[in-house]
Amino acid sequence: MNSGYFKHIIRFIVLVLFQILILNNIKLNGYLNPYFYVLFILLLPFETPRWLLLLSAFLLGFSVDMFENTMGINIAACVLMAYLRPYVIRFVASKQDYEPGLEPCIRDLGFTWFISYSLILVFIHHFAMFYIEVFRFSEFLTTFYRVLGSTVFTMVLIIMSQYLFYRPRK
Amino acid sequence: MRNLFSFLLKNYFFFLFLFLEIIATVLIVNNNYFQRSVVINATNEFTGSVKSIFSNVTEYFFLKQTNKILSEENSILHALTEKSYIITDRSTYLIDDTVYKQQYTYVGAGIISNSIHKRNNYLMLNKGVADGVNKDMAVISPKGIVGIIRDVSKNFSSVISVLHKDAKISAKIKKNNYIGTMIWKGIDYRTAYLMDIPTHVKLTMGDTIITSGFSHIFPEGIMIGVINNYTILQGENFYTIKLKFSEDYNSLSYVYIVNNLMKNEQIKLETESQDE
Structure with missing residues (x-):
């Protein structure tokens, strides 16, 4: 179990660094920006206690906010996403039982399951974050395009990463 | 219970x-509300030093372009020095130096981090209180305006970019001195809008927009951009003017921080006359 914690801590650090040093400098079209770091919340194991889920999401948002100078925005979006995660998991496959030891990734639960699971959560995160950042409804539609565009961008990166680091089960 | x-x-x-x-x-x-957030100030020093390591590396990729811009600017400055002028009239010697009192001083600074893709964008510069930088100073580049200092720590300062929803900059049309307000509506980092120009003013495409100097912050006559397009909405008394920034905010690497030496005097006088 200890090595399991270690893996997630490393993943946390790598994703935050990747986000702030590389992805935040990608300016596709001038306003689309992928927020790939949410992959950390997606990949936490099913057995994670709920309080740990929320606290690690808080810490994740806090570290990204610190470097982006947008104190609070990523925190709010990440905590919301982590709060809704158990409900989304139940919603996506209500009949199927999740066997212990399985991880939420393409390898263990298949492509369709992973896509619907991560698409819903990534959309929730992006939606919350972009609207909190703009903080007014007068630019509703343009913000919505940014949400959709960035969601697609993030999803492409998440799926790519799933196949890039694919290791068959021993 | x-x-x-x-x-x-x-x-x-x-x-x-x-x-x-x-x-x-x-x-x-x-x-x-831009109150100095305690957390951001405390973390500015830390994040600044991490980012400066990163920008130390990335700066090398832009060295060639930066050198070109610097040398262009040098040539302009050389043209302004005393040596470049031939004295045609001895009476110029009679002008007392005290007639020209210096109002603005400039501090050169490098950019550590920059963003253009958000609705509210910020920059971080490698100069801070130790270099005489203070809150509410203007930041300009050789080609245009950049922003206003928001927070300063010992060695770093963070800047509200003009690409920000709260950036309202007093601007004027160079050829006829009509005053308006420049705002940025998001999405495209190359275009902004100029408001409050009445419809009886004659405009043409390509008219230059400069700062008005009415705000204590920006000196007069700093380039903002040129008019790209203008329309009159039905029933409105003002133009909606689209302007193209003269500076490309995506490729900034060096800027100047402007210190208005007479700012306190101006503000003091203003509040005194408002109180009456």
């Missing part, structure tokens, strides 16, 4: 969620 306690315990997931979101909201609100 016990019932309340067991209720809280049963729904701890929801209440923890609520608690964390409240913390986030407090942080967002503090940040949105």
Whole structure:
């Protein structure tokens, strides 16, 4: 179990660094920006206690906010996403039982399951974050395009990463 | 009491969620009203030093272009020095130096981090209180305006870019001195809007927009951009003018921080006359 914690801590650090040093400098079209770091919340194991889920999401948002100078925005979006995660998991496959030891990734639960699971959560995160950042409804539609565009961008990166680091089960 | 306690315990997931979101909201609100957020100030030094390591590396990729811009600017400055002028009239010697009192001083600074893709963008510069930088100073580049200093720590300062929803800059049309306000509506980092120009003013495409100097912050005559397009909405008394920034904010690497030496005097006089 200890090595399991270690893996997630490393993943946390790598994703935050990747986000702030590389992805935040990608300016596709001038306003689309992928927020790939949410992959950390997606990949936490099913057995994670709920309080740990929320606290690690808080810490994740806090570290990204610190470097982006947008104190609070990523925190709010990440905590919301982590709060809704158990409900989304139940919603996506209500009949199927999740066997212990399985991880939420393409390898263990298949492509369709992973896509619907991560698409819903990534959309929730992006939606919350972009609207909190703009903080007014007068630019509703343009913000919505940014949400959709960035969601697609993030999803492409998440799926790519799933196949890039694919290791068959021993 | 016990019932309340067991209720809280049963729904701890929801209440923890609520608690964390409240913390986030407090942080967002503090940040949105630009009160100096304690957290950001404390972390500026730390994040600044991490980012400066990164920008030390990336700066090398832009060295060639930066050198070109610097040498262009040098050539302009050389043209302005005393040596470049031939004295045609001896009477110029009679002008007393005290007639020209210096109002603005400039500090050169490098950019550590920059963003253009958000609705509210910020820059971080490698100069701070130790270099004489203070809050509310203007930041300009050789080709145009950049922003206003928001927070300063010992060695770093963060700047509200003109690409920000609260950036309102007093501007004027160079050829006829009509005053308007420049705002940025998001999405495209190359275009901004100039408001409050009445419809009887004659405009042409390509008219130059410069700062008006009415704001204590920006000196007069700093380039903002050129008119790209203008329309009159039905029933409006003012133009909607689209302008193209003269500076490309995506490729900034060096800027100047402007210090208005007479700012306090101006503000003092202004508040005195408002009080009456």
